[in-house]
Amino acid sequence: MIANTVLIWTAGAIALLAIGVGVLTLGASVWIYYIQGRSERVQTDLRLELFERLFADDPDWNGWIVTLSRVERDRLRVLLDEYLRKLRGTEHSRLRELASAIGILDQAMRNVDRGRHPFRALTWLALLKEPVDPDRLTSSGMTTPQLRAGAARVLYESDHPDASAIGTNLIVDSESLTAFGLDTLYRLNNGIETPLLTRLAEEADSWDEGLLVQVLIVLRYCNIGDVHGRLDWLPPLLTHTSPRVRAAAVGVVERHGWRGAYQSQIDIGTLLEDSEVAVRRDVYLLLSSWNTDRSAAWLRWAIATADETDGLALARAHMSHPRTDVTNSPAWLAPFVDWVLADEAVGRRRRMWGVSAAWS
Amino acid sequence: MVVDTLLTASTWFFVSYFVLINGSYLLIHLAALVGIRQNRREQRVTPAYDIHESPVIPGIAIVLPAYNEGPVVASSVRSLLSVEYPDFEIVAVNDGSTDDTLDQLRNAFDLERVDAEYPVEIPCEPIRDVYRASDADLVVVDKENGGKADALNAGVFFTDQPLFCAIDADTVIERSGLIEIVRPFLRDPEQMIATGGTVRVANGCTIRDGVVERVRLSGSALVNLQTMEYLRAFLAGRIGLSVMKSLLIVSGAFGLFRTNAVREIGGYSTDTITEDMELVVRLHRHFGDLNEAYRVEFVPDAVVWTEVPESRQVLGRQRSRWYRGLIESLLLHRRMIGRPKYGVIGLVALPFFVLVEFFGPLIEGLGYLLVPIAFLLGLLNGPFFLLFVAVAVGLGTLMSWLSAFSEVYGFRQYVHPRDILGILFYGVVENVLFRQWKAFIAWKGLVQFLRGDTSWGEMTRVGLEQE
Known part of the structure; x- marks a missing residue:
């Protein structure tokens, strides 16, 4: 059997550990209560001072910063994060x-070079709209989709001349x-460049379903220009094996394929006979x-051939x-x-459509 | 000789089981601390974009089932309308209430009835009427009574939003709640199918106009014991299980789901006692069967506040129902247990729930019965027993206090040290009587389950708002 001495030692160790955790918890709560209260007061004062200087003729930031304590500098960083996004x-x-x-x-910049907290560093650079050489941005390795997007965002925010092409490649090279x-x-x-179109023309058939759907939704x-x-490259995607891709491709047709040349x-007919309800609805x-007689004729044809499964979507399309x-x-x-009719009479909001395919 | 052998065997059984159960819990607590640290790191950085200006953010339907929630429903909807999110609608489902739930909603939000019959067949009890608010994205579906799962299905199949958030009518959501709970979907749009948020105890807090203004402990010991339990369950259990990719429960009070995924499996089961756990296990089963990559995560910073029972009778009924629901979900999906096809869920999560969550309170209850018998028969080794109890109470306290530490270190909703001291206090006293009472309730739940009892038990609402 287990010797009582083992239990005594175990109980003692657990008691010590529990007391340690309890003391640490209570101590931390007192300290945080004090620090949090102080931080809130500091932040309120800092915010007022920040706005006074922001709209003054000479803000004299350097003169102000040397007067700030460490806590105040930390809170100022929080305020900067907030207002760089808003102003x-x-x-x-x-x-x-x-x-x-x-x-x-x-x-x-140092953290980007060293690969230390890289996403935080990229976020600051994007908020500051700081121009950075693309090679430098990616030198420490872009290992996750979030980091790739972060680097692309820096290029976009800083108006880098090749931001569209380099940023697009950075992002779509993720899984x-x-x-x-x-x-x-x-x-x-x-805008004018839309390098995505080039990538899609070259690689649409080799991308996996998830990436393809996401890119099509963006293009929607x-x-x-x-x-x-x-x-x-778009018409073949309307017969893709994945219904999500077909639905997303229909969204791109709706947005960009309205011109006569594409419509034809x-x-x-094939799209209206799609086996997936979600595709037919789109x-x-x-x-x-499409405000044309031809599209009206197709809708009438759909009504003549569809059943109640599509009733609501057909009625909405028909009415609009x-x-x-x-x-x-x-x-x-x-x-x-x-x-x-009754639903719209009481104010049903018409929703932007298409984005749901990316989340379905 | 035989008695001695039996005694030794049973002692070894209890000690081994004790080590297994507490070892598992400690592992989960440690995983939770890792998760909280990771969460704090992630929370420090918000990507440099404004989701309110982004065209690619998914719309969310907040589905709010309401049965006899007259005292709280308007406040709950008001708090939902104030959440920060660029594209959401509220689908409140009046599940054939016999009180003034519908009138409360009509009066508070100036609802207009849609003057036509809803033409689409939805897998739920018949829909009587649909109402819309003229100046808010609020739709109220008034239907025949069919239970909570049935009401949720009405909302899930009514909405055309790609995500839906199931939320209880007796809860108050924090303004950032929706943005927080959707974060894993934004991080991984392709694989995320469900996320769950933290449910916290509202009793004792100051709530005005659907906003929690001041967080405090309640004046009721029973409520504070539950506060301690909720901290342990959410800030240790859920975070730890989520880190270990073993999350089986997304609380019915606050969870976000991919609408199509839930529709694919037929929506919520209306035949089960606890629809929330069953749904999540069924989602795991569905995606495991399809061999598709998917994720279910817990988001500790997504918070709703709920009113917990203030009487022992009501609490007993609630806990008994939760326990019966656990048994039922485990039995329904027993074929998943131990199957490598279901990954960590089949090999770790489900066995954990069977061995620890199901058997744990039963074996503990058995211990409470056998100890006095052994004492009366003169078979109890007094010093050993006392030391064993000391270790058990010590471990229970340690784990509760670790949860309190998680609260202070990671979340700080309870800011006043007096409240933290109170939480630590309840972490100790719950070991006396409350823990034993819960073991008794588990046994009662088992008996009720074997008898085929599927009742919910009534929860009396007093309302969350202060006058």
Whole structure:
């Protein structure tokens, strides 16, 4: 049997450990209570001083910083993180000078070089809109999607001339993207260049489903200057084996493929017969967004051939198309039309569609 | 001779089991401390983008099932409307309440009835009416009574949002609650299917207009014992299990799910006693069967505050139901236990729940019965027994205090040292009577389960708001 002495020693050790944890907990709570109260007071005073100096003729950041204690400097970093995100223009430039004076910029650059807390360092650089050489940014290794997006964000925020191309490559070379990566990719491709189109044309068929869906969703929201000849990779994706890819591709068609040349390349009949309800629903919305007689005819055809599974989506698409007439709808659609009318009468908000494919 | 052998064998059994159970808990506590440290590091850095201006953020439906929640439902919805998130709607489901739940909602939010029958067939009891608020993203689905799981299904199949957040009507969500609980989805949009948040005890706190203004312990010892339990369950148990990729429970009071994933498995089961655990185990089973990569995580910084029972009878009914739900979920999915196909869930999490969570309180209860018998028969080794109790109480206290430490180190909701002292105090006194009472409730739950009792027991709400 277990000797009582073993139990005595065990009980003693546990008691000591418990007392240690208890004392540590209570001690920490007293200390934190004191520090937290002090920090809150300090932060309130700092915020007032920060704003006074921010809007003064000469903020004299260096003169102010030497008067601050360590706790005050720590709280000032928190305030800088908050207001660098909120303020633009002159105020942002002044905060940038303050961040530089307090040593944030140097520290972030050092940490990027050493690979120490790299995401935090990249975040500071992005908030400060600091121009950094892309090679330097990635020198310590971009091992995670979050770090890649962080580096791309620095290039975007600092208006690096090759930000779109380098940033896009950095992000899409990950296996999957974070929401931060998706947002950064959107910003890098929203405009004239849209290097994503080149990558898609070259590699769309080799990317895995997850990445492809995410990239298509981003493209759904980007403004593209000139799509002529740049969406030829898109029609094959409408028959992709993955319904998520098909749905996301329909979203891109809705946003960018409305021009006549592209519309004629899309086999709407096949899309309307897609085996997945989610894809068909997006196709109905696509048709409702095309204000043409042809799309109205396709919607009428869909109503004639679909069943109640698609009733609500069809009724919504039908109601929002300016060239369709609900009075000639079949009887089975009537309850859906009634519902859509009544629902919109009490203020149903029409939602932006397409993004759900990335999260489904 | 036989008695001696039996006595020695049973002593070894109890001691070995004791080591197993406490070893497991200690491991989880240590994993939790690692998780909290990691969480603190991650929390320090917010990516340099504004999710309120991002077009790629997923919309969330907050599904709020409500059955006879008249005193609290308006406050709960008000707190939900104040959350920080760029795209969400609230789907409150009145599950055939017999009190004024629907009237409270109609009056508080100026609801208008949709003047048509909802035409889509949803796997739940019939929908009577749908109401919308004119100046808020709030829809109220009024349906026949079908139970909490049925009400959740109404919301899950009604919404067209890609994510839904299940939340209890007697809870108050923190303003950052939704942003916090969605973070793992934003970090890993492809694999994340469910995240759970922390449920904290609201009794004793000051709550106004759906916002927790001051966090304090309650004046009731029973409530404070539960506060200690919740800290242990969420700040140690859930974090530790999540670190070990063994999370089987996402609390029904606050969890975020990928809508399609839940629809794929048919929604919540309406036949089970605790729909929250069963749903998560079934999700694990589904994705394990498909051999698809997926993740379920716990998010300690996502917080809701809930009203806990203030009477022993109500608490007893609640705990008995939780225990019956545990047995039922484990039995329903017993084929997953020990199967490598289900990874850590099959090989670690489920065996842990069987050996520790299911058998633990039963064996503890058995011990409380056998010790007096052994004493009466003169078979009890007094000094050994006393030392064993000292070790047990010491370990129980140590683990409770580790949870209190986690609270102070990682979360600091209870800021006043007096409250921390109170929590430490309840971490000791719960070992006397409360722990024994819970073992008794587990046995009672087992008997009720064997008898086929599936009752919920009524929870009397007093309301969370201060006048």
